[in-house]
Amino acid sequence: MTPHSDAPRDDGQSAAETDFLDRLGQRVRRMRGLAGMSRKVLAEVSGISERYIAQLESGKGNVSIVLLRRIANAINAPLDDIIPGGEPSPDWPVIRDLLKKASASQIAEVKELLASGASAPLRRSFSGIALIGLRGAGKSTLGRMLAERIGWSFVELNKEIERQNGLSVAEIIALYGQEGFRRLEQAALLALLARNELMVLATGGGIVSEPVTFDLILNAFYTIWLKAEPEEHMARVRGQGDLRPMADDRSAMAELRNILASREPLYARANAVVDTAGLSVDAAAVRLGEAVKPIIANEARMFARG
Template sequence: MRHVFLIGLSGSGKSTVGRLLAQRLGRPLLDVDALIEQEYGERIPAIFARHGEAHFRSLEARILAQAIQQPSNAIIVTGGGIVVLPENRALMAQSGVRVFLQVDPLISLRRLQAQHAHEQQSGQVVEVRPLLSGPDPLANLQKMLAVREAWYQEAEYTCFTQGKQAEQVALEIMTMLDDSTSPEQVTSMIRRVHIGAGYDAVVEWGGLSRLATYLKQLQLPPRIFLVTDSNIHDFYIPALLQQLTAAGFEPQVYTLPAGEGSKSQQQLFALYDWLLEHQAERREALVALGGGVVGDLVGFVAATYLRGVPLIQVPTSLLAQVDSAIGGKTGINHPRGKNLIGAFYHPRLVLADPATLLSLPTRSRIEGWAEIVKYGIILDAELFSLLEEHANALRDFSQPPVALLCRIIARCIDIKAGVIEEDEREQGQRAILNYGHTFGHALENVSGYGEWLHGEAISIGMVVAAELAQEAGLFDEQDAMRQNQLLAALGLPIAYTGKVRAQDILAAMQLDKKVVGKRVRWIMPRQIGKVEITPLPDELVERVITTFMGEK
């Protein structure tokens, strides 16, 4: 890897992120502004004030040319205006890779003002930055971004910094720069899902930055209705609004409260009201940006508003990318059970960007591995072995294995797409996708939605299912141990701790969607990579679940 140049507006965090990158990657750190001040003996604002911008740009270009002659592999932090001169842009492109730290001008201004105030409080001699002078510094920054943005966008990589700590931004850049990952390995993988008119499920690292391009390909009307949640909003909405507006779209945004509680009748009707207030039309698309809660709820709205409007799924959680965004299941919860009210309704596009997983809390990311282990158990022994081989790296995520992660997500999408193409409405084989869900859904319901994340409950549900299969003489003990060891290695729970009673779980399971003739049809593993659908004796189910939950 050659030099890494950090570019972007002043206040985008280049200096802080540069220090973190240099420390973690063990590379030299060069700061162009600091080198100028060191050589000239004056602060940047003073140089600007005394000699003017043209002189400063000439000086900046000379220092940049000197910097790239330094030891290779340096992290080079640049000033916000380094891109103004074409020779600087050409020099950076020739001698390294550029990373554009994208930031909203308002956030940039707040950071610069805070830095200025800190310097004053610490007794430093402070020169007023040209950016902060004048009656409207925000307008200065906005105008500056408008002039420079096309040059910033020439960068090989773009990192959205909105709402992110410097450590997270550094991690994202480290992942982008992973020397073991060639561009060919992480190009988009597309699975055409052949149901109805068909739709593409795309897995693309960094694909969120190309959402507008994908929407253009669908030839949608310019007005789109984007729904997200309160956890996701600050990470992605500001940059997406800028991207979509620049592409000619007219995005409208609705932000849900984060959490399973939003899969409710109350939020369903709130979204209907929002669409009606905007007089949303039948050809105008709904975009679901978020995890499974957002995808399920917005999908149901799309299926029912005006008897159906275009739906775009942009899943940002691992669980949603490999499972809930694929297959057309939409719906809300009922107080008596999970997903009891809903419809089958397929999107026009699924865009899964694994880079969004970097913004997830650890627990929220880890829960998604449950659904991936499920695919290994029900249909793909090779996938299961791959997870066993790389469990530590997949759980740790300090330097995500980008190509492997994209490959795993794409494989899971391919598995699910293959199943639903044969059985769209779960009349037969599709039920195997619910391995671990009979107990898991009951646990979520009885314990109160939110105490257990969905993936955590499914992990415990798979442990129970494997134990039932063992007791029924269907599943080998060694395979059950492999399943449970893999779940634990990925950070998932394999034992129950809590106050829920077995009888409450058994009662809740009678509302499971796989109940036929008041008997639960269980998804039972026969070996890793193969399951069957079968009823089980009530006595066996009650005994195993009661014992598992620590009751006599």
Template sequence: MSDNKPLQHVVLIGFMGTGKSTVGKQLARRLGCSTCDVDAEIVKREGEEIASIFSSRGENAFRAAETEALEAVLSTRDTLVVATGGGAVLAPANRELMMKNGFVVALTADPEQLIARVSQDPDRPLLEGNVRERVYKLLEDRKHAYDFAHLTIDTTTLAVEEVVERIAQAMIR
């Protein structure tokens, strides 16, 4: 049989701090495939840290690099669990790429839980200044940005293993 369409990728989307990278690693282990963190792919391709790209070239340059990296990752033949950056869903082209090439899972969490998870991370350029204020503003700005996903899971009170299990079960159906 010459079916040249690979198994679908699993694309994890959601606000920063929802657990995309952590869930991605464990889900890949569970599915027996590799994982790819789009932010790490951008750093590798650009030879520059995310915060540095934001400060030296601006958010638009970062978003362009993000789309290129996402396109490259999703065009691979081997099935991957792909953890995207929180803002990757903002570009319509990115949403289209994700839907065309993967099973899209949105991870969500309570705002206070997100603040607790991300407040100590210096590598989050969009959170400079008052973290609580920035998180609430970004959440409001992106209120419906993740609505296109095939599956949405609130990670606020779930262990990583529970999230992985829910995704795996949804993929079987």
């Protein structure tokens, strides 16, 4: 006779509870990776022991809602994103975050629009090409080469944030935390979009973790995911002398793989993927150039019509 799935085990925990804890652990690990944090960094920021976080991620943690809330705050994620449930549409986090900032009149307009079944185009005007991907993907190097070749402006979003605020990214994060940095990142992006000029934009690796900001990118730019093998990302980052946020972490490679795995579904929302694995800089630049040819040709046609 097959036991019921909710029957308690010898330790008093039902199969359903075990499954929940496993999924909770996977969700915490994925959200941590999305935020680009190692266990060590998360432990420091949340004040929770690294051992407890490891147990939680393996599905063996003695779960406390208070500690989960501290983890959610540390990675700047809503608590309901961590607790397992139905997988919502990729657009849901954007809608949720926009609703939080909306006025009563704006919410009323949205409700009326949805109730009427009417559709309204909300896409922004075309702003150019945006490159996304992990650190070490070549966004700055290849982006600058592409911009020079096609005659568009080249902008590194992180440097634009630093210019607008008079502080380095590290200083901004130290002063205001990840949440404060993401606010300034969004403000810098909106300022760039207000220029109404074509550009090649190199984004930070974690921009996909902020739903509204990433949605702005997807709507205003032809977005390309520069993809490489984890070992190549790590080698390039080491070559730059930059291991944020995994400095002095002996398990840095495992953490990088977790970050990549967590962000891949979001990176995959890009319009195109350019795999630079095993390529020289010049060969990768050629491959990127091929990927944007239709976009450049389309812009040339639009200019001719105007």
